Amino acid sequence: MFDISTAAVVFGVVFLAELPDKTALAGLVLGTRFRASYVFAGIAAAFALHVALAVAAGSVLTLLPQRPLQAVVGVLFLGGAVLLLREAAKNDEGEEEEERAKTPSSATFWRVAGSGFMLILVAEFGDLTQIMTANLAARYDDPFSVAVGAVLALWAVAGIGVLGGAALMKRVPLRVITRVAAVVMVLLAGFSFYEAITG
Numbered sequence: 001m002f003d004i005s006t007a008a009v010v011f012g013v014v015f016l017a018e019l020p021d022k023t024a025l026a027g028l029v030l031g032t033r034f035r036a037s038y039v040f041a042g043i044a045a046a047f048a049l050h051v052a053l054a055v056a057a058g059s060v061l062t063l064l065p066q067r068p069l070q071a072v073v074g075v076l077f078l079g080g081a082v083l084l085l086r087e088a089a090k091n092d093e094g095e096e097e098e099e100r101a102k103t104p105s106s107a108t109f110w111r112v113a114g115s116g117f118m119l120i121l122v123a124e125f126g127d128l129t130q131i132m133t134a135n136l137a138a139r140y141d142d143p144f145s146v147a148v149g150a151v152l153a154l155w156a157v158a159g160i161g162v163l164g165g166a167a168l169m170k171r172v173p174l175r176v177i178t179r180v181a182a183v184v185m186v187l188l189a190g191f192s193f194y195e196a197i198t199g
Contacts, residue, residue, distance in 0.1 A: 003145040010136050010149030011156075018129045018154055024161040026119060029184055031165020034112040040162045041109070042116030047154035050124050054133035054150070055143045067196045074192035081182045081189065120158075123192075129154065 018024065030039045124130060129150070137146040 001142075001144070002148065003140075003142055006140050006142050006145040007149035007152075010133070010140075010146050011153045013136065014129050014132060014150045014153035015156055017132055018157045019160075023120060023123055023127075024157050025184065026123065026188065027116075027158050027161030028165040030112075030116055030119075031162035033165075034107050036162045036165070038107070038109050038112035039116045039165075040158060042113035042118075043120050043158040043162070044155050045113070046117045046120035046124065047158060048151055049121065050127075050130050051133055051147050051150045051154065054130045055137045055147045071193065071196040074189040074196060078186065078189040081186045085179075085182045 027039065027043055030043075133146065133150045136150070137143050140146055
């Protein structure tokens with residue numbers, strides 16, 4: 001049975017917890033490079049899987065080793081930075097910037113959505129909002145309402161990030177966005193490695 005008040009409380013709590021998270025920034029970065037709908041589809045699928053795992057497995061997810069997980073996240077962000085810098089180098093060689101912005105040759109739906117899915121799947125595993133969702137599911141003893149509230153909150157944050165990236169692309173030259181995005185990815189990688197070392 002669905003309880004709208006439980007879903008609303010969960011939505012508010014998870015939305016506020018996820019908004020300042022690095023995942024929203026990652027969504028924004030991906031949104032500057034690829035079609036927003038492709039990016040959102042991958043991120044949304046990853047968030048749905050995370051919520052399902054949190055509700056089903058509860059607090060067992062908190063027992064997973066965080067250091068290796070953060071190290072993997074760091075490697076993924078570094079890989080993203082390298083790919084962005086390679087893209088920037090190609091742009092500097094005189095390829096048509098506008099066409100590449102609209103449809104990069106390798107930016108098929110499955111490739112873009114898959115990249116967004118894998119990044120969020122690993123980055124959010126055992127994250128605060130996933131643990132929070134598991135705790136809320138245990139507290140309310142209403143897995144369906146908690147799952148709906150959590151998924152909608154995470155999708156809202158992802159949508160804000162991805163649309164923000166797409167809007168930014170219309171106002172700032174692609175080569176500038178690409179380099180800034182690469183720097184952001186390197187910083188996120190550094191933060192993840194820091195968490196892996198100190199966690």
